[in-house]
Amino acid sequence: MLGNTLRVGLLLGWRQIRYASLWTTALIIFVMMLTFMNLVVVTGILVGLIEGSVKAYRDQYTGDIFISTPAGEEYIKNTNEIISVLPSLPGIAAYTVRSTTGVTVEANYRTRRDPLELRDSVGTRVTSIDPIAEDIVTGLSGFVVEGEYLEPGREGEILIGANLLDQYAPDFGEGFDTLDDVHPGTRVRLSAGGKTKEYIVRGVVNSKVDETSRRIFMVESDFLRFIGRTNLNVNEIAIRVQPAVDPQMVKANLVASGLGRQAVIRLSREGLPQALEDIIATFAFLGNLISSIGLVVASITIFIVVFVNAITRRKYIGILKGIGISPLAIELSYVFQSVVYAVIGSAIAVVIIYGALVPWFLAHPLDFPFSDGILVAPVGGTVIRLVILMFSTIIAGYVPAWLIIKKNTLDSILGR
Amino acid sequence: MIEVTDLTKNYTTGPVVTKVLQGINLFVPSGEFLSIMGKSGAGKSTLLYQMSLLDLPSSGRIIIDGVNTADFSDKARMNFRLNRLGYVFQDYALLPELSAVENVIVPLLMQGLNKVDAYARSIEALDAVGLAHRHDNRPSQLSGGEQQRVSISRAIAQKPDILFADEPTANLDSTSGQAVIEVMNKLHAERGQTIVMVTHELEYAREADRIIYLEDGQISGEEKQSAANH
Ligand SMILES: Nc1ncnc2c1ncn2[C@@H]1O[C@H](COP(=O)(O)OP(=O)(O)O)[C@@H](O)[C@H]1O
Numbered sequence: 001m002l003g004n005t006l007r008v009g010l011l012l013g014w015r016q017i018r019y020a021s022l023w024t025t026a027l028i029i030f031v032m033m034l035t036f037m038n039l040v041v042v043t044g045i046l047v048g049l050i051e052g053s054v055k056a057y058r059d060q061y062t063g064d065i066f067i068s069t070p071a072g073e074e075y076i077k078n079t080n081e082i083i084s085v086l087p088s089l090p091g092i093a094a095y096t097v098r099s100t101t102g103v104t105v106e107a108n109y110r111t112r113r114d115p116l117e118l119r120d121s122v123g124t125r126v127t128s129i130d131p132i133a134e135d136i137v138t139g140l141s142g143f144v145v146e147g148e149y150l151e152p153g154r155e156g157e158i159l160i161g162a163n164l165l166d167q168y169a170p171d172f173g174e175g176f177d178t179l180d181d182v183h184p185g186t187r188v189r190l191s192a193g194g195k196t197k198e199y200i201v202r203g204v205v206n207s208k209v210d211e212t213s214r215r216i217f218m219v220e221s222d223f224l225r226f227i228g229r230t231n232l233n234v235n236e237i238a239i240r241v242q243p244a245v246d247p248q249m250v251k252a253n254l255v256a257s258g259l260g261r262q263a264v265i266r267l268s269r270e271g272l273p274q275a276l277e278d279i280i281a282t283f284a285f286l287g288n289l290i291s292s293i294g295l296v297v298a299s300i301t302i303f304i305v306v307f308v309n310a311i312t313r314r315k316y317i318g319i320l321k322g323i324g325i326s327p328l329a330i331e332l333s334y335v336f337q338s339v340v341y342a343v344i345g346s347a348i349a350v351v352i353i354y355g356a357l358v359p360w361f362l363a364h365p366l367d368f369p370f371s372d373g374i375l376v377a378p379v380g381g382t383v384i385r386l387v388i389l390m391f392s393t394i395i396a397g398y399v400p401a402w403l404i405i406k407k408n409t410l411d412s413i414l415g416r
Numbered sequence: 417m418i419e420v421t422d423l424t425k426n427y428t429t430g431p432v433v434t435k436v437l438q439g440i441n442l443f444v445p446s447g448e449f450l451s452i453m454g455k456s457g458a459g460k461s462t463l464l465y466q467m468s469l470l471d472l473p474s475s476g477r478i479i480i481d482g483v484n485t486a487d488f489s490d491k492a493r494m495n496f497r498l499n500r501l502g503y504v505f506q507d508y509a510l511l512p513e514l515s516a517v518e519n520v521i522v523p524l525l526m527q528g529l530n531k532v533d534a535y536a537r538s539i540e541a542l543d544a545v546g547l548a549h550r551h552d553n554r555p556s557q558l559s560g561g562e563q564q565r566v567s568i569s570r571a572i573a574q575k576p577d578i579l580f581a582d583e584p585t586a587n588l589d590s591t592s593g594q595a596v597i598e599v600m601n602k603l604h605a606e607r608g609q610t611i612v613m614v615t616h617e618l619e620y621a622r623e624a625d626r627i628i629y630l631e632d633g634q635i636s637g638e639e640k641q642s643a644a645n646h
């Protein structure tokens with residue numbers, strides 16, 4: 001019985017679609033397409049703002065897997081063991097090691113005549129790198145905005161983060177200390193643990209990741225001499241895995257090799273502060289709230305279209321009922337039409353989102369002060385939105401049809 | 417076979433009660449071709465709506481083939497109309513976006529026939545009204561008379577016990593009207609189809625076995641046609 005109903009509903013619905021006005025059809029499909037894009041893209045961009053910074057943090061600082069110093073330790077004690085194991089582990093594309101310590105940087109000390117005048121200094125961290133390995137993993141040389149990148153073997157030179165410099169950070173005003181008039185070639189003094197040494201600024205690095213733009217970089221030999229460390233243990237190891245390799249799996253291998261006993265091994269994401277995850281969740285919620293308004297509008301559109309259609313066809317609906325076609329079959333014909341519009345509309349939207357928007361935003365991220373926003377549209381979330389859209393469509397198609405179809409058969413036929 | 421007993425139908429609009437049918441008693445044996453005649457407003461359509469179960473009477477009984485239709489649920493009434501009754505509307509009432517054959521197929525699919533059988537039956541029904549060759553045309557591509565014949569084939573495709581027709585020729589010119597009446601005649605003659613047809617044209621009414629006259633909601637006269645007429 002239900003099979004007959006379904007067959008009749010499909011036939012009636014399909015024929016109505018075929019002979020519907022092309023413009024009306026195109027318009028409804030367009031509305032459904034926009035609705036679905038709205039559902040996916042609004043949340044996708046809001047979340048993408050943060051995800052963009054999460055991605056930058058990973059790309060420019062932690063790599064896919066980040067090995068760091070356990071709390072209370074001075075460095076990763078088994079650095080040597082880790083470094084000897086890494087090349088033999090499958091899935092690893094590259095890694096870079098860093099050491100880091102807190103320092104005070106001072107500039108303009110030669111021109112400072114008045115001892116009562118405040119020193120031009122800021123506190124930051126200095127990080128040792130292997131310029132070549134670092135560049136392979138994080139592409140640090142690409143963030144040099146002034147001067148040159150570090151060169152292996154050249155000592156006495158540093159890269160300085162742009163946020164430490166007055167000319168790059170005017171907006172931050174009083175909140176952050178900055179150095180005046182520091183450029184490639186300028187001499188600055190670094191002080192840590194009672195030692196002070198002078199270095200020449202070789203280049204300025206700038207990015208939206210603080211770990212790049214608020215740090216100082218120097219080659220490892222300079223660093224060891226500066227802080228007086230006598231072993232080769234480091235503080236951070238950033239690992240990039242090969243494309244299409246699951247970082248989780250590589251991390252599991254690392255942990256299984258027992259390397260985690262003296263070091264903290266995390267996926268990039270696991271190191272994020274909870275606050276950031278909370279912001280992502282909040283943005284996702286806001287995005288869903290905003291796009292659900294679009295969903296309501298689309299549902300109302302479908303409702304009106306079906307309502308108008310059913311009202312203008314009330315006589316035919318009456319006749320169908322008069323010759324014994326079940327109301328459910330007629331209702332199904334309208335639901336079917338609505339679903340077809342929604343399916344075509346969202347199919348077009350899916351093609352646009354994954355074929356154009358996602359790649360486009362990856363290539364041209366939105367320029368926000370704190371991140372380069374991308375469009376985040378995970379397939380799972382898109383499928384859920386598709387289900388939600390279909391569900392709303394079915395309701396929005398069914399209710400108006402039901403309202404008209406339940407009217408008295410004879411009244412409908414006679415138009416009274 | 418239909419037995420109508422003491423049938424009344426009132427319409428209430430505000431304080432005004434219009435007594436449209438005022439105690440109709442009528443027996444239509446199986447295989448009869450009955451015409452109902454009367455002036456406009458006499459209650460012919462109203463009577464047909466009650467007999468074809470499109471509407472519910474105010475009082476009285478309608479028994480079709482021994483079944484008291486007052487006991488039907490809405491659903492049962494709908495199924496009865498689908499399976500046992502055929503109805504031809506004055507203005508054809510075909511679905512504009514369906515082809516002729518699809519218009520005929522719809523109730524057959526609803527009855528549960530498979531596509532192939534439903535199609536074959538529909539073509540057969542169109543053939544019975546002489547329109548098998550136009551099966552692919554949509555209503556807008558057919559003349560009024562042709563549309564009415566498609567409407568008849570939709571009503572007879574499932575071989576109903578009774579075929580109702582409410583002024584099927586009213587919107588047609590005399591040639592088309594004639595063709596429609598010929599179809600009715602043929603169905604009656606070849607299949608023994610029970611037909612109840614409302615018309616205000618005596619010439620067509622005379623084609624039936626019997627004519628009843630309706631006046632102010634009451635049967636005012638009856639006229640049996642001699643077999644010689646056929
Ligand atoms: N819904 C209604 N409310 C009030 N009066 C009605 C209604 N439907 C029909 N009538 C009245 O019933 C009478 C019979 O109508 P109808 O059966 O259509 O007549 P016929 O088909 O013989 O011309 C008419 O006077 C008409 O005005």
Ligand SMILES: [Mg+2]
Nearest residue numbers: 460461462582
């Ligand atoms: Mg009438």
